[in-house]
Amino acid sequence: MRIAVISDIHSNIHALEAVEKDIRENRIDKIFCLGDMINFGAYPREVLDWTRENCDIVIKGEHDAFVSNPDDVFLTNPYAIQAADWTYDRLSEKDFEYINSLNNFYEEPEFILTHDEPSIPGTYHFLTSLRDAKETFTCFDNRFCFYGHAHLQILFVKDKDNVFVEKSGKYRIKEDQQFLICAGSVGQPRDRDPRAGYVIVDTDENTIEFRRVKYDVEKAAADIINAGLPEVFSNILRMKKD
Structure with a gap:
């Protein structure tokens, strides 16, 4: 089975449509979405419609929850709050x-x-370090x-008692390996690569592949x-490596 895992679309329909094309070309059997479908971008309804129609499993992220029920999530970023009001x-x-x-x-x-x-869903902790990964694998x-x-x-890999970050x-x-796989972001990457990101897992070929897809960032x-949304979310899309 070939599974595409997408996350953090953030109302970016242009990136999502490019990823959809790449998914279709890669003969995907199932699509999982890990949340934060909305906020920041200009097309929340279009993105929600797409996930409803195309994803086999969808998880709710904190921005989805905040827009729908602000009392359920504590956000301090004033730009995110402004965008959430617009999205609502x-x-x-x-x-x-x-x-x-x-x-x-x-x-x-x-x-x-x-x-x-x-390990504790809903804490919204950023799991990015090897130290945290070792604890989470337990x-x-x-x-x-x-x-x-x-x-x-x-990609964090646990091979017996050894935990490492795989760079390929x-x-x-x-x-007998275990995996912690952060899928990246379709609509708001934060690694200074403006291309949309997602991951494909092929359980027949036994591969994990990180994909990057070009789209009309401008x-x-x-x-x-x-749309009158905070400029910071526009600037993030354009960020590139030096």
């Missing part, structure tokens, strides 16, 4: 019902899906744990400004 005004009752129907955690024997810290027995929130593509873009799975950035 553009959603329908059907959209809120959909968001409220989602959980922030999903588990099967082979894998876990969560938006953030898999909290689950499933082979794969997929998470988002960090807006980075990271495509990793061949070995027997159009997405301009739409954020034209």
